Amino acid sequence: MNYETYSLIERYQRLVEISCDLSSTLDLNILLNRIVHAAADLSEAQAASILLYDEKNQQFFFQAASNLDSPMMQGLVVPFESSIAGAIVSEKKPLIINDAQHDPRHFTKIAKPTGVLTRSLLGVPLITKDKVVGVLEAINKNNEGDFTEEDQKVLLALGAQAAIAIENTRLFQQSDLISELVHELRTPLASLSTASHLLSRPEINEIQRVQLIHSIQNETNRLSEMASSFLDMARLESGRMPFMHDNFNIREVLKDSQQVMQYKAEEKKQTIELQVSDDIPDMVADRNKIKQVVINIISNAIKYTPPGGKIIVAAAQENDEMIIRIIDNGHGIPPEALPHIFEKFYRVPLLERVATGTGLGLSICKKIIETHGGKIEIQSQVNSGTTVIIHLPLIKPAANQF
Ligand SMILES: Nc1ncnc2c1ncn2[C@@H]1O[C@H](COP(=O)(O)OP(=O)(O)OP(=O)(O)O)[C@@H](O)[C@H]1O
Ligand SMILES: [Mg+2]
CATH class of the missing domain: 3.30.565.10 (Histidine kinase-like ATPase, C-terminal domain)
Structure with a gap:
């Protein structure tokens, strides 16, 4: 793709498309992958990565990178203290570094698994209203150039959307809704299974047959009501219902x-x-x-x-x-x-x-x-x-x- 052709308007148009795309998945890995690809694309960078913040241990770990599908770098730990990510999160501000190799805060261990030597870097905080989610970093501006104010603005806007989407996905994954649902499904499924089994027996009479069909209809209605209530609840809980x-x-x-x-x-x-x-x-x-x-x-x-x-x-x-x-x-x-x-x-x-x-x-x-x-x-x-x-x-x- 020729990055030179992206005007500011085009970039914001892309951002709007990406935002819709981000809110359409509740799978964390898919979401993180979409975010890093969008980040590299929008900031016209060679690669992008996400470091998620681990509040308990006060450190970051690499979770996704646009140029790497293998889990080699996943879980690589970056300390909070004296790291670029730490600086971005504590200042709650984006950061542009155009000569990363000479910055003592640069995390050099990342070069090996990714095969990318960081020349320039643009990082934005991933923060929701009350939570630090992590840091989104774009690496190496294309065509040897430097990251610009404009890149920073666009990535910041993406970061704000991304942080909310990550938070929603996590909340959804933590919710006990799914396990409760699976538990609740058992009773109607068991009745359906019994009823259909009995229905296949030659010895049942006409009255019994009608009763069984009735109960199958009731149970399928119940399952379908359950499915729509469950979807409503999931959408409400994840904040995806406008x-x-x-x-x-x-x-x-x-x-x-x-x-x-x-x-x-x-x-x-x-x-x-x-x-x-x-x-x-x-x-x-x-x-x-x-x-x-x-x-x-x-x-x-x-x-x-x-x-x-x-x-x-x-x-x-x-x-x-x-x-x-x-x-x-x-x-x-x-x-x-x-x-x-x-x-x-x-x-x-x-x-x-x-x-x-x-x-x-x-x-x-x-x-x-x-x-x-x-x-x-x-x-x-x-x-x-x-x-x-x-x-x-x-x-x-x-x-x-x-
Ligand atoms: N007006 C009411 N009078 C007496 N009990 C009620 C009343 N409203 C709710 N309940 C009790 O509260 C429970 C929970 O109500 P809720 O509406 O959440 O579930 P439900 O009616 O059982 O199922 P559905 O999800 O289909 O609405 C009901 O099962 C019932 O036991
Ligand atoms: Mg009710």
Whole structure:
């Protein structure tokens, strides 16, 4: 590729493309590789590498390099003290060195495994809001030139995106979501396996056959609900779900949600009553996500309330908040279960037979409300009913909140 042809605009265009590309993977190694290749490309350098910071041992280790796929240099340790990487991170500033061989801070051991002698170097810190992730370094400006201010700006912008993407990937990998999911998959899979096995037996009668098909349909529905809840949760946890700033009236959202859930309520001879005053002010939030939350909570109210029950969906402005209340007169939640109610996959043992579910609904709701800068609470009494209270700021919270 002819690097000379890259204008500043073209570089920033590339950067935008790369940013989208970075946020599309949750695999750390793939991500790091994309970052180093993008860094070499954007800064018109011979190679680029990433040093990740190990907070516990206060040192860096090489984790990826654009010119090397072999793990030879992976894990090579660079001390924090008196290293170029250390200087970049402690100053939180980029650094250009155009004569690396004569800089005492240069880590000479890297030449051997990479086969690249460092002449010039441009390093930028990888830092998120509150965490040092590491350092991104571009090595040897092409055509024997020096790294420029412009290279530095572009690499700094890439570094900022890269740090967030690395942090997200790590958070995702650490999350217990996957192991919990695998655990949860076992029950429906076991039922499916048993049901399909029985179905293949010649001795079963017509009634049994219909029952088995029914149970296979139920279990596959459950698996598919689980898959979409799981994806929602994973996207929310990794910060990959965009939040809109819609200006809307909550009455409309509650009405829509009521309509969506009406037939489920009718199936159980339940009523859903709306209580919203006419002069309720507009609010700014992600309309679809607030609707998703309300529908989820109405669905719980229907599921965990006996036939004939009554559900009230109310909204009111209180100070600078919009308060939404969803009240049912159902089974209620025992006090010992209340502290666990927002945990992923948690379901009240006594109610498990009352209705099917994945136990992800409320944790997704909590995450959505909290990302809006709001709060969700549950009050409940066994055999008398449950009230879910949502507090949302009326006006859009600070930009970094969602
Ligand atoms: N209105 C309610 N009345 C009584 N119990 C409730 C109510 N809402 C939630 N619960 C209890 O809290 C548990 C967790 O609710 P959550 O919505 O997270 O999961 P779920 O409804 O079981 O599954 P899904 O992921 O499909 O929503 C439920 O399983 C139920 O035991
Ligand atoms: Mg639910």
